Amino acid sequence: MMLENILAKTGAHPETLLEHTLSVVEKWKAVRARYQPVIQDDKFWEESLISVVFHDFGKIADNFQHGVLKGIYGYRHEFLSGMYLFASRHKYYSENPLPLFAVFGHHKALTNDLFLKEVFELSVNAEIIQEFLEEVNHILGEIYGKTYKGRDVSKYIEKAGLKRLKDDYQHRVWRSMDGLKRPDRKRYIFYKAILHISDWLASGHQLLSKGIDYNKTSLKASILAKINHENNLKGKEQLAAISYKIFQQKSLIAGHVLAIAPTGSGKTEASLLWASQKAAHERIIYLLPTRVTSNAIYTRLLQYFDQQEVAVVH
Secondary structure, rough: HHHHHEEEEEEOOEEEEHHHHHHHHHHHHHHHHOOOOOOOOOHHHHHHHHHHHOOOHHOOOHHHHHHOOOOOOOHHHHHHHHHHHHHHHHHHHHHHHHHHHHHOOOOOOOOOOOOOOOOOOOOOOOHHHHHHHHHHHHHHHHOOOOOOOOOOOHHHHHHHHHHHHHHHHHHHHHHHHHHHHHHHHHHHHHHHHHHHHHHHHHOOOOOOOOOOOOOOHHHHHHHHHHHHOOOOOOOOOOOOOOOOOHHHHHOOOOOOOOOOOOOOOOHHHHHHHHHHOOOOOOOOOOOOOOOEEEEEEEHHHHOOOHHHHHOOOO
16 A cells, blocks of 8 residues: 555654544544534534545645655645645535635645745656545545545646646635635634644644633632732631632623722632633633733733643733
8 A cells, every 4th residue: 555655744753644644533533522512513524524634635745755754845735735625626615615725724824825935846646646535435434424525636636737726726716715704714713723623633642631620619729729828828827718709709600791890809810710610621711901911810820720721822
């Protein structure tokens, strides 16, 4: 089987394209299991799986394989990945471009000139592509009992050449961006995020994180420990218990909360109490207007949560 010799990456953790693809699919399964109750759309998940399966397809090209052995990546593989998908089902992806855009944009922000500077000799092996498509059908058959509906367009890809493919991207693929509305953008973000998460977990050989799970009782214990530590209280001096303020207790509702209170009155704790209602895997995003205040709240939250659970992003 020639596909087994096609590399996805070298270095400390070398992997073949097939190994990496299968690993990403396994991570995708875990992501789907978690978020399917949120995104209850079978068509979405089927299209997402196609994006995941084909996201690194472009690495199958001969010039990429020649380069990867030397640690040189000659071109953006996601260009060929996306163009093969588009050519294999051009009518469908012209009308439903969002999962295709996730493939094109899974490394860099998607723009109409993203691949304009690409210069390479395109060479693909039709036999290896056929083996890859057989694996694709095996994956889809196992999960959805279906086969991939697209045509094998490897001969077209090689015959078309780089210039034609870049023209097609600019004038046919990118044109599909016209008329996209806000719901489309949200759906695209979901396709892209799921591909990113699955790819990152597979590349890092990690499991899907469990997230932060806490409640009002465990939060109160953390606040108590913080107060005792900040006031250097030891032994019998330590406070044995605390109570939430009335406005903090009133913050524990399912809807939106607007809290207006002086600095130092406990609004942060009220917001954390409100956020404790989230599902374990959901994130908390705490927004502040300046770098200084963001750094300060980051340091403060480290007193309530483990360091690996908190990050600051400016």
